[in-house]
Amino acid sequence: MSPLKPLRLLLLILVMLVLTACGHVRVQHFDGREPEFSVAEYFQGETWGWGMVQDYRGRIxxxxxxxxxxxxxxxVxxxxxxxxxxxxxESKRVWRLKPVDQHCYVGTAHDVVGEGRACNYGDAFHLTYRLKVPIGERxxxxxxxDWMYLQDNQVVFNxxxxxxxxxxxxxxxLTFTKQPLANNNQDEAEGFQRSAQ
Known part of the structure; x- marks a missing residue:
C-alpha cells in the first residue's frame, strides 16, 4: 500500500469532521426569531400530540x-x-424542567438517565437527554x-x-396542538383524561 493512501484517508476523515462541526446548528442561532416560543407558557394546561417512530431506513x-x-x-x-x-x-413519563437561567433548563424523568439539558431561544427549544428504552428483554x-419549533400559538413541530x-x-x-380534538377522536380524548386522573 502506498504511504500516501493512509494519509489521504486521514485527511478525508479530518475534512468530514470539520464540515460536520461547522454544520452543527445551535439553539442560540434562533434567538430573535418569531413567533417567540415560551415552553413554560405553551405547555401549561392540556396539549395533544400525534407522532410516529421511524427506524434508520425511514420505515415507520x-x-x-x-x-x-x-x-x-x-x-418547575x-x-x-x-x-x-x-x-x-400505554406508557407514562413525567418531566420536571427546572430553570437554570433565563433560557435554559435541567430536566428529569423516571426513564431518563441523569439529567436532560435544554435551552429555549426564539421559536426553538432544544433538549438532549439519555433515555432508557425496553427492546425485547433488554x-x-x-x-x-430533541428539537421543537413553534409554528403559531397553537402548533409545535417536534x-x-x-x-x-x-x-x-x-x-x-411529532406535532403538538392546543386545539381540542375533533369529534371523531372524542372517545380517545375522554379515555386519556380518565387514565390521567
Missing amino acids: TRQFTVYIQGYMDGD LVLDEDFLFSDGE EWVFSMD RTRMRKWGLTLGNIT
Whole structure:
C-alpha cells in the first residue's frame, strides 16, 4: 500500500469532521426569531400530540398519541405525559424542567438517565437527554436529540434523533396542538383524561 493512501484517508476523515462541526446548528442561532416560543407558557394546561417512530431506513415502526397536562410547581415546569401507541401499549413519563437561567433548563424523568439539558431561544427549544428504552428483554439507552419549533400559538413541530454508538438508529416526528380534538377522536380524548386522573 502506498504511504500516501493512509494519509489521504486521514485527511478525508479530518475534512468530514470539520464540515460536520461547522454544520452543527445551535439553539442560540434562533434567538430573535418569531413567533417567540415560551415552553413554560405553551405547555401549561392540556396539549395533544400525534407522532410516529421511524427506524434508520425511514420505515415507520410505531405511531402514537400523547396527552400532556402541564403545570407549574413553584418555578418547575411539570409535563405529565400519557402515551397511547397504535398497538394498544400505554406508557407514562413525567418531566420536571427546572430553570437554570433565563433560557435554559435541567430536566428529569423516571426513564431518563441523569439529567436532560435544554435551552429555549426564539421559536426553538432544544433538549438532549439519555433515555432508557425496553427492546425485547433488554433495556437500551439512547442519546436523544430533541428539537421543537413553534409554528403559531397553537402548533409545535417536534423532531427527535435517537442515537447509539454514534449512529442515528431512529427518528421521532411529532406535532403538538392546543386545539381540542375533533369529534371523531372524542372517545380517545375522554379515555386519556380518565387514565390521567
